[in-house]
Amino acid sequence: MKRPADLLPILIAVFFITDANSQELDNSTDQIRKDALKIFLDCRTCDMNYTREQIPYVNYVRDVKEAEVYVLVTTQNAGSGGNLYTYTFTGQFRFNGMNDTLTFSSNPDMTSSEIREKRTRLLKMGLMRYVAKTPLAGEIEIRHNQKLQAAEVIDNWNYWVFEIQTSPRFNAEASNSRIFFRNSLNINRITPNLKFEFELEGDNTKQKFVDNDGDATIYRRKDESMDVLLVKSIGEHWSAGSRLMMRTATNPNYDLNFELMPAVEYDIFPYSMATHKQLRINYSAGYQYSNYIDTTLLNKLKDNLFKHELRIAYQIQDKWGSINISLSGSNYMHDWSKNRIELNGYVRLRIIKGLSLSVNGQVAYINDQLNLRKGGLTEAERLLRLKEQATNYSYGGSISLTYTFGSIYNNVVNPRFGSRGGGGGSMFGFY
Numbered sequence: 001m002k003r004p005a006d007l008l009p010i011l012i013a014v015f016f017i018t019d020a021n022s023q024e025l026d027n028s029t030d031q032i033r034k035d036a037l038k039i040f041l042d043c044r045t046c047d048m049n050y051t052r053e054q055i056p057y058v059n060y061v062r063d064v065k066e067a068e069v070y071v072l073v074t075t076q077n078a079g080s081g082g083n084l085y086t087y088t089f090t091g092q093f094r095f096n097g098m099n100d101t102l103t104f105s106s107n108p109d110m111t112s113s114e115i116r117e118k119r120t121r122l123l124k125m126g127l128m129r130y131v132a133k134t135p136l137a138g139e140i141e142i143r144h145n146q147k148l149q150a151a152e153v154i155d156n157w158n159y160w161v162f163e164i165q166t167s168p169r170f171n172a173e174a175s176n177s178r179i180f181f182r183n184s185l186n187i188n189r190i191t192p193n194l195k196f197e198f199e200l201e202g203d204n205t206k207q208k209f210v211d212n213d214g215d216a217t218i219y220r221r222k223d224e225s226m227d228v229l230l231v232k233s234i235g236e237h238w239s240a241g242s243r244l245m246m247r248t249a250t251n252p253n254y255d256l257n258f259e260l261m262p263a264v265e266y267d268i269f270p271y272s273m274a275t276h277k278q279l280r281i282n283y284s285a286g287y288q289y290s291n292y293i294d295t296t297l298l299n300k301l302k303d304n305l306f307k308h309e310l311r312i313a314y315q316i317q318d319k320w321g322s323i324n325i326s327l328s329g330s331n332y333m334h335d336w337s338k339n340r341i342e343l344n345g346y347v348r349l350r351i352i353k354g355l356s357l358s359v360n361g362q363v364a365y366i367n368d369q370l371n372l373r374k375g376g377l378t379e380a381e382r383l384l385r386l387k388e389q390a391t392n393y394s395y396g397g398s399i400s401l402t403y404t405f406g407s408i409y410n411n412v413v414n415p416r417f418g419s420r421g422g423g424g425g426s427m428f429g430f431y
Helices: 004-031 048-054 112-131 135-139 379-383
Strands: 037-042 058-060 069-077 083-091 099-105 160-172 176-190 194-210 216-234 238-249 254-267 277-292 302-318 321-332 335-352 355-367 393-403
Touching: 037 112, 048 112, 069 112, 069 302, 083 112, 099 112
Parallel strands: 037 058, 037 069
Antiparallel strands: 069 083, 083 099, 160 176, 176 194, 194 216, 216 238, 238 254, 254 277, 277 302, 302 321, 321 335, 335 355, 355 393
């Protein structure tokens, strides 16, 4: 019997013979795309298989430098509870200077299929001005909905959006079981001049362990919070507002934690450019009241404190990649040694043709844990993270380097057996 390794050359030969035959059948199809528009679609949330099926009259290339049109797709949360999708079209080579921006707002009632269809339709519209200058323009037919009627839109809810969610989970084995409940209520009203967000969340976990003697031990963990944000727009660069936070949680030792933090923010770039670049400087100062479950290391059951925080956030998205970095520092005003500094960042860069680098990381210097319990922790409390542990730093991150080579075109759609990439889902998966 032949070993699998011995069969590999035979399988490869059969593959290339079969592929050569199918290639002859595809030649007529590829020929008509010879002079088709070449685009690079920079979209991390697109269903690429669906996009290629619905827009077959362009060539999808894998390198920005090969594209005649670079399409950048960015996403932001919309006031309706949906998302605002911004499609930025940048012409290159013969289309240099032909740029455009189109947007589409989804709402929570839309299914993923409806959103996908409308986003693809928006992409079609944006590409038409470029396709019109190619030999394939004669193959395009433009139609409209015959039932289209003009109608005045009346918002009965006056921009108010409500969302209720519950997420119970359960898992069990012979020696342990776990029940987890997460409930949330979100209310917001977002207009160009005023932003109001209300969030109520609750996490409750019950874990039960049974030892060899049949004795059961139960551990509970609770975290409930309320977060209210109110922001007023002051021109294209300034805004002012306040955040109110209330929390009760077993892990950080809070029977009640209350914070009121008025703030002011300045964006060096106009807020209207937020989908492409932001450099926001936010300063907040306010009052914090804490009522602790157990006595703290400083022998306190209550605290009345004043604190302030400075946060700088930078974000940019372009054809070379994207950068998201935030740096924040805070401290309690009664003792400046009680402070915290955090740096978070995500960078995705296209270095050279086919080579891209992604780096994600966070690091924090922590010296403000006034809430820590007095006394030691049991092994169970430490392993299950039932109680917050003392630390003066935290860090984490990831890095990935990707290099692709071969054909610059990526037009073919073949969903068989799923896919490990390209928007087709994981292998043997269905989406």
